Amino acid sequence: MPTHKINPNQWINLYSDYLFNYTISRVNDRDMAKDIVSDTFLAGLKSMKNFKGEASERTWLISILKRKIIDHYRKTNSKKGKAEVRMSYYSDSENEGDWLEERVADPFNKNAEDTIENKELALAIQSCLSKLPEKQATVFEMKTILEYETETICNELNITASNLWVIIHRARTAMASCLEKNWF
Amino acid sequence: MPCTEAHIVCDKAQYNEATLWEKVKMTMHLAMCKICKQYTKNNVKLTKLINANRDENFQRLDKQSKVKLKATFDKELAKYSNE
Numbered sequence: 204m205p206t207h208k209i210n211p212n213q214w215i216n217l218y219s220d221y222l223f224n225y226t227i228s229r230v231n232d233r234d235m236a237k238d239i240v241s242d243t244f245l246a247g248l249k250s251m252k253n254f255k256g257e258a259s260e261r262t263w264l265i266s267i268l269k270r271k272i273i274d275h276y277r278k279t280n281s282k283k284g285k286a287e288v289r290m291s292y293y294s295d296s297e298n299e300g301d302w303l304e305e306r307v308a309d310p311f312n313k314n315a316e317d318t319i320e321n322k323e324l325a326l327a328i329q330s331c332l333s334k335l336p337e338k339q340a341t342v343f344e345m346k347t348i349l350e351y352e353t354e355t356i357c358n359e360l361n362i363t364a365s366n367l368w369v370i371i372h373r374a375r376t377a378m379a380s381c382l383e384k385n386w387f
Numbered sequence: 388m389p390c391t392e393a394h395i396v397c398d399k400a401q402y403n404e405a406t407l408w409e410k411v412k413m414t415m416h417l418a419m420c421k422i423c424k425q426y427t428k429n430n431v432k433l434t435k436l437i438n439a440n441r442d443e444n445f446q447r448l449d450k451q452s453k454v455k456l457k458a459t460f461d462k463e464l465a466k467y468s469n470e
Contacts, residue, residue: 212464241459324436324440328440368398371398379429382436
């Protein structure tokens with residue numbers, strides 16, 4: 204089994220968008236998500252020596268991130284009882300409020316059907332991605348969703364360009380047939 | 388051009404990374420190969436789906452926060468590289 208190396212110098216460039224997107228879809232608060240991502244990177248640095256190289260760097264960082272998100276939920280949950288007392292409703296700006304209703308996404312800013320369809324598509328893509336072998340998923344995601352340059356991916360994963368295109372081809376074929384079943 | 392190559396060029400074209408010559412050769416191949424034509428059709432569909440989804444749902448860090456994050460991180464990283 205190939206072992207993965209750890210190189211924190213590239214973390215922010217390579218993974219910050221990915222981790223942020225992952226977090227925001229679960230936390231729904233940009234500032235909070237930023238803090239969590241930052242915490243995750245710092246925690247990763249701290250436990251760098253525990254990195255065994257069994258999983259890719261990204262998977263490893265995600266596992267730290269997941270724990271941070273759970274911690275966040277725990278914290279907000281223990282504050283719940285106080286929320287009604289601590290009314291900072293119009294304190295700093297018009298849009299900021301502590302009421303739960305204010306925090307959930309506005310369901311009327313878009314055509315409801317569109318939103319549902321988009322959500323379903325996102326889920327379908329995610330579930331198809333998770334069925335790919337890890338390497339294919341990583342390359343496909345970096346190339347297609349995060350839009351990294353071919354060269355960057357090649358350097359980072361230590362593969363040649365033709366190697367990359369073969370992996371992309373396999374991933375695309377699998378994604379297309381998976382989405383065909385679940386979406387088209 | 389064999390089918391396998393046509394597929395790869397078609398993939399590259401999805402990321403705008405196919406050269407003009409590659410595209411010309413692929414077009415010629417597509418004119419006579421049904422299988423590759425179908426593949427191209429599906430491939431374009433996949434690109435459209437993914438792009439629509441990405442623009443809709445993928446959230447990035449804004450530049451400013453990224454710079455800030457990097458500064459905090461580098462400061463911490465320096466401590467570790469000194470050890």
